Amino acid sequence: MERKDEAEEAKSKVSVIETWLRKHRLLYVGATRHPFIHSIRDGSVDISSFKRWLEQDYIFVRAFVPFVATVLLKAWKESFDATDMDVILSGMASLNDEFAWFNKEASKWGVSLTNVAPQKANLDYCRFLESLMSSEVEYTVAITAFWAIETVYQDSFAHCLEDGSNTPEELRDTCQRWGNDGFGQYCRALQSIAEHHLEKASDDVRKRTEAAVLDVLEYEVAFWNMSQGDT
Numbered sequence: 001m002e003r004k005d006e007a008e009e010a011k012s013k014v015s016v017i018e019t020w021l022r023k024h025r026l027l028y029v030g031a032t033r034h035p036f037i038h039s040i041r042d043g044s045v046d047i048s049s050f051k052r053w054l055e056q057d058y059i060f061v062r063a064f065v066p067f068v069a070t071v072l073l074k075a076w077k078e079s080f081d082a083t084d085m086d087v088i089l090s091g092m093a094s095l096n097d098e099f100a101w102f103n104k105e106a107s108k109w110g111v112s113l114t115n116v117a118p119q120k121a122n123l124d125y126c127r128f129l130e131s132l133m134s135s136e137v138e139y140t141v142a143i144t145a146f147w148a149i150e151t152v153y154q155d156s157f158a159h160c161l162e163d164g165s166n167t168p169e170e171l172r173d174t175c176q177r178w179g180n181d182g183f184g185q186y187c188r189a190l191q192s193i194a195e196h197h198l199e200k201a202s203d204d205v206r207k208r209t210e211a212a213v214l215d216v217l218e219y220e221v222a223f224w225n226m227s228q229g230d231t
Contacts (some may be wrong), residue, residue: 007207017213027221029218030217032155034225052227053224056116056122059126066133068095074138087193091150121222128219151190158179158180170201
C-alpha cells in the first residue's frame with residue numbers, strides 16, 4: 001500500500017516548469033497565441049509583417065548562435081549528465097540549416113538580409129541573450145531560458161499547422177520548420193534537461209530561472225508586436 005501511495009504521489013507531482021506555465025498562463029498564451037500567429041493561422045497575415053519578421057528573426061538567430069554555444073560550454077562545466085551536450089549539439093547542428101533556410105526564404109520573398117537594421121524589440125532581446133552568456137549565469141538558468149525560446153516558436157507555429165487552420169500555402173514551410181514533430185521532441189528533451197536541474201537547484205537559482213523564463217515570454221510578445229509594425 002505504501003509503495004502504491006508513493007507511486008501515485010510521484011504521478012500526481014507537477015514539475016517546476018509546469019507549475020510556472022500554470023502560474024503565468026496568460027503570458028505564455030500571449031507569447032504562443034499572439035495575433036501575429038493567429039493571422040498566419042487564419043490566412044489574414046499582412047505579408048509586409050511576415051517579411052519584417054523574416055528580416056528581424058535572421059538578426060536574432062545570428063545572436064542566438066553564440067548564446068547556444070555558451071549553453072553548451074556551461075553544460076560541459078556544470079551538468080551532471082553528459083547526454084545534455086548531445087541534445088544541445090543537435091540543436092546547434094540545425095542552426096546551419098536554419099541560415100540556409102533564411103537565405104532561401106529571403107530570395108523567395110525578395111527580401112535583402114544584408115544591412116538590415118535591428119529594431120528596438122530585437123536589440124533588447126539580443127541584449128538579454130548576451131546577459132545570459134555571462135559566466136556568472138548558472139547552467140540551470142541558461143538551459144531553461146533556451147528551452148523557453150525554442151518552445152515558444154514550436155508551440156506557436158505548430159498551432160498554424162493544426163486541423164482547421166487556413167495557413168497560406170506559401171507560409172506552411174515556415175510553420176513546418178518550427179512546428180514539426182521532430183522539433184517538438186527536441187523541445188521536450190530540452191525541458192527534461194531543465195527539469196532535472198531545477199529539481200536539484202536552490203530556491204535562489206529557481207527564482208532567477210523563473211524570472212528568465214518570464215523575460216523570454218515578454219521579449220517574444222514584443223518581437224511579435226514588432227513584426228506586426230507596433231512600436
